[in-house]
Amino acid sequence: xxxxxxxxxxxxxxxxxxxxxxxxxxxxxxxxxxxxxxxxxxxxxxxxxxxxxxxxxxxxxxxxxxxxxxxxxxxxxxxxxxxxxxxxxxxxxxxxxxxxxxxxxxxxxxxxxxxxxxx
Numbered sequence: 001x002x003x004x005x006x007x008x009x010x011x012x013x014x015x016x017x018x019x020x021x022x023x024x025x026x027x028x029x030x031x032x033x034x035x036x037x038x039x040x041x042x043x044x045x046x047x048x049x050x051x052x053x054x055x056x057x058x059x060x061x062x063x064x065x066x067x068x069x070x071x072x073x074x075x076x077x078x079x080x081x082x083x084x085x086x087x088x089x090x091x092x093x094x095x096x097x098x099x100x101x102x103x104x105x106x107x108x109x110x111x112x113x114x115x116x117x118x119x
Contacts, residue, residue, distance in 0.1 A: 060099065065092035 040047040068091025070084040081087050 061092060061096050064095035064099065065089065067095055068092040 036050075040050070065088055068088045070088040070091065072081070072084060072087055076082075076087060081090055
């Protein structure tokens with residue numbers, strides 16, 4: 001098939017789509033970095049609240065990191081986890097995921113129960 005639907009045009013359109021996705025990801029990444037900085041400059045009191053939240057998140061990760069074992073075995077090494085520090089980071093991240101997930105469910109249930117008693 002010659003014309004618009006030829007192989008050369010098809011791959012050209014795919015390339016354009018990929019480049020547009022790259023541009024969108026770069027713009028989104030820059031906005032994700034620059035917007036909070038702009039917000040903190042405009043609203044320093046809000047920075048205090050966000051800083052407290054960030055400190056709590058780092059504290060929870062630190063506790064999760066300390067609780068993880070850091071053990072290595074053949075399966076972990078096969079997956080690319082080849083140092084005990086890396087193993088502890090992965091383990092700590094999983095523990096943090098479990099703790100925050102369970103915490104979110106408990107808070108959601110508690111909020112609903114509190115809403116029932118407020119009526």
